[in-house]
Amino acid sequence: MTQPSTALDVDQKGHRDFLNRYYGISRYFYDLTRKYYLFGRDRALRQLAAEQNWSRLIEIGSGTGRNLRKLRKLRPDASLGGVEASDAMLDHARARCPHMHFMRGFAEEVDYSKLLGAPPQRILFSYSLSMIQEPVAALEQARRMVAPGGDVVIVDFADLEGLPSTWAAGLRAWLRTFHVNPIEHDFISQHARDIQYGPGRYFVIARL
Numbered sequence: 001m002t003q004p005s006t007a008l009d010v011d012q013k014g015h016r017d018f019l020n021r022y023y024g025i026s027r028y029f030y031d032l033t034r035k036y037y038l039f040g041r042d043r044a045l046r047q048l049a050a051e052q053n054w055s056r057l058i059e060i061g062s063g064t065g066r067n068l069r070k071l072r073k074l075r076p077d078a079s080l081g082g083v084e085a086s087d088a089m090l091d092h093a094r095a096r097c098p099h100m101h102f103m104r105g106f107a108e109e110v111d112y113s114k115l116l117g118a119p120p121q122r123i124l125f126s127y128s129l130s131m132i133q134e135p136v137a138a139l140e141q142a143r144r145m146v147a148p149g150g151d152v153v154i155v156d157f158a159d160l161e162g163l164p165s166t167w168a169a170g171l172r173a174w175l176r177t178f179h180v181n182p183i184e185h186d187f188i189s190q191h192a193r194d195i196q197y198g199p200g201r202y203f204v205i206a207r208l
């Protein structure tokens with residue numbers, strides 16, 4: 001599937017309504033269920049935590065705040081925040097992460113450069129880029145928001161090319177029902193570097 005264009009011509013209200021419906025109830029059991037299929041997140045978090053040259057990180061599409069809470073344990077000194085389009089997820093994350101900073105907005109356009117007082121040296125997209133309607137615009141915005149010399153890290157569904165084709169087709173069809181588009185190789189290689197694939201090319205970890 002081709003990734004959507006850069007133009008911000010999408011129905012943002014419709015997207016937020018979908019996210020609020022989808023996560024309204026599922027946010028309560030989200031972390032429990034997603035550990036069985038959102039692979040690669042902990043590897044990406046460990047890699048981030050091992051780097052000492054950052055103290056401010058913002059996650060885009062921070063969901064329940066699961067990744068931020070894990071990072072807090074690994075890097076208690078860091079200042080952490082999240083940008084989230086879904087009101088349901090935002091309320092949930094704010095309640096569960098009282099010492100972190102969150103803002104409501106769409107990754108493609110919201111200005112989050114001051115959320116932590118100064119631009120973040122790391123921006124994390126964890127299984128959010130595949131759900132964002134305009135991923136190119138979201139990455140361009142991240143490039144504008146990140147501090148000079150900082151990095152944007154992506155972990156997400158990859159092209160599934162190493163899986164048996166019937167499994168890959170079934171998984172793609174299932175993901176489409178949740179408005180998720182796996183990240184294609186052409187797309188990631190055009191926009192990112194340091195590309196690491198997980199087994200079966202199920203997930204990808206990459207940097208801008």
Ligand SMILES: C[S@@+](CC[C@H](N)C(=O)[O-])C[C@H]1O[C@@H](n2cnc3c(N)ncnc32)[C@H](O)[C@@H]1O
Nearest residue numbers: 019061062063084085086106107126127128132
């Ligand atoms: C699959 S969840 C991943 C949550 C979390 N990052 C994780 O790894 O568990 C995708 C998240 O991205 C959010 N999202 C989707 N489109 C977005 C957009 N355009 N801007 C900001 N957040 C968005 C969703 O509301 C949801 O919380």
